[in-house]
Amino acid sequence: MERRAFVSEKELEYQRECAERVRAVHAGETAWVDTYGCQQNEADSERMRGMLRDMGYILVSDEHADVVVINSCAVREHAEQRVFGNIGHMTHTKKENPNMKIILAGCMAGEETVREKVRRSYRHVDALLDTTSFWRLPETLLRLYEDGGRIIEDGEPDSRIAEELPVVRTSPYKAHVSIMYGCNNFCSYCIVPYVRGRERSRLPEDVIREVRELAESGCHDIMLLGQNVNSYSGGGKSFAELLAACAELEGDFVLRFMTSHPKDCSRELIDVIASHPKVERHIHLPVQSGSDEILRRMNRRYTAEHYISLIDYAREKIPGVIFTSDIIIGFPDESEEDFERTLDLVRRVRYDSLFTFIYSKRSGTPAAEMPDPVTHAEKVERFRRLNALQDSITLEDRAPLVGRTMRVHIDGESRTGELNLTARTQDGRLVSLKGSTELIGGWHTVKVTGVSTFSLSAELA
Numbered sequence: 001m002e003r004r005a006f007v008s009e010k011e012l013e014y015q016r017e018c019a020e021r022v023r024a025v026h027a028g029e030t031a032w033v034d035t036y037g038c039q040q041n042e043a044d045s046e047r048m049r050g051m052l053r054d055m056g057y058i059l060v061s062d063e064h065a066d067v068v069v070i071n072s073c074a075v076r077e078h079a080e081q082r083v084f085g086n087i088g089h090m091t092h093t094k095k096e097n098p099n100m101k102i103i104l105a106g107c108m109a110g111e112e113t114v115r116e117k118v119r120r121s122y123r124h125v126d127a128l129l130d131t132t133s134f135w136r137l138p139e140t141l142l143r144l145y146e147d148g149g150r151i152i153e154d155g156e157p158d159s160r161i162a163e164e165l166p167v168v169r170t171s172p173y174k175a176h177v178s179i180m181y182g183c184n185n186f187c188s189y190c191i192v193p194y195v196r197g198r199e200r201s202r203l204p205e206d207v208i209r210e211v212r213e214l215a216e217s218g219c220h221d222i223m224l225l226g227q228n229v230n231s232y233s234g235g236g237k238s239f240a241e242l243l244a245a246c247a248e249l250e251g252d253f254v255l256r257f258m259t260s261h262p263k264d265c266s267r268e269l270i271d272v273i274a275s276h277p278k279v280e281r282h283i284h285l286p287v288q289s290g291s292d293e294i295l296r297r298m299n300r301r302y303t304a305e306h307y308i309s310l311i312d313y314a315r316e317k318i319p320g321v322i323f324t325s326d327i328i329i330g331f332p333d334e335s336e337e338d339f340e341r342t343l344d345l346v347r348r349v350r351y352d353s354l355f356t357f358i359y360s361k362r363s364g365t366p367a368a369e370m371p372d373p374v375t376h377a378e379k380v381e382r383f384r385r386l387n388a389l390q391d392s393i394t395l396e397d398r399a400p401l402v403g404r405t406m407r408v409h410i411d412g413e414s415r416t417g418e419l420n421l422t423a424r425t426q427d428g429r430l431v432s433l434k435g436s437t438e439l440i441g442g443w444h445t446v447k448v449t450g451v452s453t454f455s456l457s458a459e460l461a
């Protein structure tokens with residue numbers, strides 16, 4: 001029954017045959033996957049890089065590559081404009097290399113308006129591949145090479161899952177593992193359900209196998225990904241059960257997950273976090289607003305009271321747990337009273353940090369049609385007040401960390417400042433410290449020397 005939601009082995013075998021045929025002629029040419037947007041797109045890009053590597057391409061970061069795949073984001077209109085700007089610029093690049101293939105992939109490729117615009121005005125784009133069909137990349141390239149022309153197909157998203165695609169991971173120590181795709185929630189401001197299709201979950205055995213292989217290969221930081229991980233339902237298992245099974249695997253790794261939806265975040269999940277030390281003591285729980293009226297118009301389907309009851313339950317069960325969240329300021333017709341309720345909720349929850357956004361209209365969503373008499377200047381002022389409040393909470397709550405020792409995973413080099421290494425605590429906070437680059441890739445104990453709203457500074461203990 002369940003397997004009907006999956007791309008068949010025969011279809012995947014056909015993709016491998018196409019890859020071989022592309023490889024026979026094009027091995028040694030260059031390919032670039034340019035990624036925009038969220039971690040889900042990062043994860044999809046890693047699979048596309050895997051397919052390109054198997055086709056013999058040399059992976060580069062250069063718009064002059066022989067194949068350029070733009071893995072786009074549709075969440076914000078100005079991000080779309082940026083992508084179109086970059087694609088427009090590539091007309092010159094393609095004139096220099098007429099054999100170059102340009103493929104627009106990702107969320108934008110699933111939008112009817114984008115398909116039309118590319119058909120009419122971006123004639124140098126060879127193909128579109130939406131998020132549900134990027135596993136057809138080998139077949140797409142083969143058709144472009146052998147048949148010529150362009151591939152811009154209309155129709156519904158595929159809504160099946162392709163397992164066992166090759167992958168080139170960005171880091172050996174950190175990995176994203178998609179556990180589900182799509183979204184059924186239709187928050188009134190969000191385009192995702194229209195471009196990524198309905199929710200579908202991978203089977204638990206497939207997810208667990210991938211996490212086990214990552215842990216065995218020495219990966220220390222594993223993020224389970226989905227648009228709404230709390231509604232995972234693969235093979236009859238809940239997300240809490242899947243998380244517990246992954247957290248019981250052997251290995252020295254921390255397990256993170258993103259994104260949670262407060263209407264589906266269960267007490268069972270909180271109990272699993274509490275009883276499994278490998279799961280990070282941090283919950284990113286996007287609240288979006290503290291006003292029930294705004295939450296209703298956002299179609300979020302929970303109340304501020306329900307949200308706070310989850311926070312209280314988690315604090316009771318998981319000592320030291322920290323919370324982060326997303327908040328949209330200036331949703332259509334947000335009153336000063338609505339905004340004050342958001343400030344009250346922030347004071348009550350005391351987040352470790354917040355991702356705050358001023359609402360921006362997304363065509364194709366119900367919220368884009370809602371009347372909005374609030375001026376931009378008022379929204380900017382509220383945005384400033386919210387961030388000032390959160391900054392003061394962050395600094396107050398982080399101050400007692402100075403002098404404490406903690407275990408961090410050093411995962412890279414910093415591009416700025418004299419603290420040359422970046423690390424993460426087990427609860428996901430960013431840390432800057434000074435040390436040899438040979439420490440990258442390992443767990444180390446550090447002593448916190450300072451805090452800011454952005455990160456902790458530390459020294460090796």
Ligand code: SF4
Pocket residue numbers: 183184185186187190191192193227228261
């Ligand atoms: S839960 Fe809401 S905001 Fe998140 S992807 Fe789904 S529709 Fe968009």
